[in-house]
Amino acid sequence: MAPPSFLWGPRVMDVKQVLSFIKIEHTLFSLPFVLMGYFIAIRQFNIAPGIDLLWILLAAVGARGLAMALNRIIDRDIDAANPRTQGRHLASGSMSMQTAWTLAAVFLAMLLVSAGLLNRVALMMA
Template sequence: MIKFSHSVFALPFAFTSGVLASGGIPSGRQILWITVAMISARSAAMGLNRIADRKIDALNPRTKNREIPAGVVKLTEATVFTALFSALFVLSAYMLNPLCFKLSPLVLAVLFFYSYTKRFTWSSHLFLGIAISGAPLGAWIAIRGDVSISILPLVFAVVFWLAGFDILYALQDVNFDKTHGLYSIPQRFGIKKAITLSRVFHLFTFILLALTGVFFNMGIFYFIGIAVVAVLLIYEHLLVKPDDLSKLDMAFFNINGYISVTVFVFVLIENTLFKQ
């Protein structure tokens, strides 16, 4: 029901923020509990999402074989799974620092709220971006114990990056969403405009990543990494055309995984090997 491998989307951004917050490599204890927090939060959020969408998933040909509508996982089992990972997330927040612990219920509320947004707003993609942007923001708080304006460009870069590729992912369900009263940018504005808006969001992502480099006085190596990210974003959009969505899965899963890992790797190298 939950693909742990898909944590690759957000987890590298948490590690990126951790490197920036510590000015190098965080302690082993911090890395451990940030990782536990990330995986448990995502698992709880996806568990709740599958529970909330079980009836919708059963009607959608693309999702009818998911574990709950297919009867592979019972609703009670999914509920227990979600509750356990929610508790593990709160525990990991407690192990990090008092502010993380105090914010943990709010984080879960934001993550859970997203699952219901497509029922009433086409801006659900942005809500998902906000939810996932908790990765870099949370990791910063985990290490620094506060919130700084310097990390905000990276946080907003994640918002627009995630929203941009979630728009592309939603292209698969345009007709289903129209028929069943669900909301998305492709359903509201059409496929061509949705793709254009996704490109605009990813342009914002590139600008904000560059601004992150400025805020943290990054060297040329970091900006080479951001250039690589730009190439990956361009390639992603070349794969998705209004009249051809056949390569959407490749664009969604592979390319965006490469993007988050690329940002992390270049930030890590910049803050270790090239640190002045």
């Protein structure tokens, strides 16, 4: 069963295209820094390791995905005019703006929910 077209527009994106759109490799590269901060906080504040790690990782992925989606949306016209970036999803038309905004909303929700489940301060900062 295909996702509703009002969410994704006329074309349904596959997982590989979505991961390419948000540059998942950049997100994965940033995770060691997130983990270092987590382990330093555990040691510094005598926090017992637990489910917080999951919320921290989901918040990091949500924040990075949201940032990349918004960057692609904002720079769409610039990317279309630049020969080096003309092949990007929005500039080339392989992804609709509706899909890009939907992905941005999904990543925003991921960030806010996971930050809220972490603690109130994290939610306020998100």
